[in-house]
Amino acid sequence: MSGGVALQAILSGLALGAAYGLIAMGFTLVYRLTRVIAFAHGDLVVGGVFVGVLAVLGTTPVAAAPGLARSAGLAVLVVAAGAALSAGVYFIAVRPFLPGAGHRSTGGDVLGWVAGGLAAGLLIREVLGLVLTQDAYAVPDPLRLGRLTPSGVLQLPGGGTVAVRTLGVIGIGLAVGILVERLLVLTPVGTAMTAVSDDPTAAALLGLPVRRLVLVAFVVAGALAGLAGLLIAPDRSLGVDDGVVLGLKAMAAALLGGLGSVRGALAGGLALGVIESLIVASDVLGPRFADVAPLAILLIVLALGRQGLRSPLREDPE
Template sequence: MSGGVALQAFLSGLALGAAYGLIAMGFSLVYRLTRVIAFAHGDLVIGGVFIGVLMVLGSTPVAAALDVAPSVGLAVLVIAAGAALSAGVYLIAVRPFLPAAGHQSNRGDVLGWVAGGLAAGLLVREVLGLVLTQDAYAVPDPLRLGRLTPSGVLQLPGGGTVAVRALGVIGIGLAVGILVERLLVVTRTGTAMKAVSEDPTAAALLGLPVRRLVLIAFVVAGALGGLAGLLISPDRSLGVDDGVILGLKAIAAALLGGLGSVRGALAGGLALGVIESFIVASSVLGPRYADVVPLAILLIVLALGRQGLRLRLREDPE
């Protein structure tokens, strides 16, 4: 692989990983407050994209250039739909199984809301499948990132090229991811969420609105997923079943960065995107292994435990 191709694969991987990272941040944020992985999250990302597309373009979307007003409308609707779907999953499928302190007290509660979340994700997938009957659809780019230069591509040293849109995706993904992570650190809501994640019972006794904070976490996760959908969907044909693989890749990213770490989830997403991009560009493996290797990484990291690949600085004396 030449240096130009390697640089091209690296930048393309960062763009892909930025989207994975935003979805993984949602997984980690929800996990911090509930200690359970929201397995339906990938379906909600795809659901948010297609709900916005259906409302703006109808049931036969094409990747045509949109005017400014439809572009803004589509972007807002996708992010809002992602947040609304995630909030709906929490209120309907999760909240009934959470005790008053907002944290699972036994295995039965965990199994109940995991099953409810999976059922909600399957429902979203099946309902969309009734309306969108094709295997895949081309989705337009409401962010209009490809119009930053006349040709839409930049020449790289060594003979490679990169889409201008990819650079815009990297910038937006990193900016939003870092902003959300910082807000969780410096705001009162973020501090309250940290208290709930550390000890939900004590947080409830201190008067913190635990259930409301968990709802906020789901809404933020859904909005991040909607934005990730906007970033990733124009680069490929998208089908209603793609949320399964997308969700599993985002879980792998969250685990890679250390499940529960919002910052680590973003870093894990970037790493996973770069790995996948180099696999696609490789002459040994190629595009056929683009989904296989990330899922293998998921299994490996699961075997290592939820701390991911982060090394422990101090061993437990026990």
């Protein structure tokens, strides 16, 4: 692999990893407050994109981008749809199994939660499948990142090239990820979430609205999933069932960065995206192993019994 191709693969991987990181941040945010994995989370990415496209364009997704006004509406609606679907998952599949203020469930409650999450993800896929009958669709780019330069492509040292959209995706993903992480550290809502994460019973005794904060976590996680869908979908054909693999990759990123660390989830996503992209560009492995490597990392981290490269469950105070 030449230096130019390697640089191109790294930049493409950072763009892909930024989207993985946003989804992983949602996984981590929900886990910090509940200690349960949100198994429907990957389906929110696909669900948010397709709900937004169907609502704005009124038809199945097409390759051509809509006008500027409709593009802005589509972008907002995709993020809002992700948040709304996540809130729906909370109310239908999660809230019934929260036993009061000290809500970290055990035994049957966790089983019900897991089953409810899996059922919610399956429901999203089945409902979308009734409308979207093809295997995959070309989704328009409402962010119009490829139009930042006339050609849409930049030359790299060593003879490689990179799409301008790739750099835009990296910038947006990192900016939003860092902003959300800082808001969780510096705002009163973020402080309250940290208190619930540390000890939900004590937080409830202090008067914190524990269930409302869990709902906020689900809404923020869904919005991040919707934004990740906006970043990923225009670069690939997207199918209704793709949320399963995206969810597993984001789970691997969250574990790689240390499940419980929002900052680590973003870093884990970036690392996973670069690894996947380098494998695709490799002369030895190639695109066939693009989905294998992230899932192998997930299994390895789980088998080792470690939560990524760092073990703390709570965020650093600084």
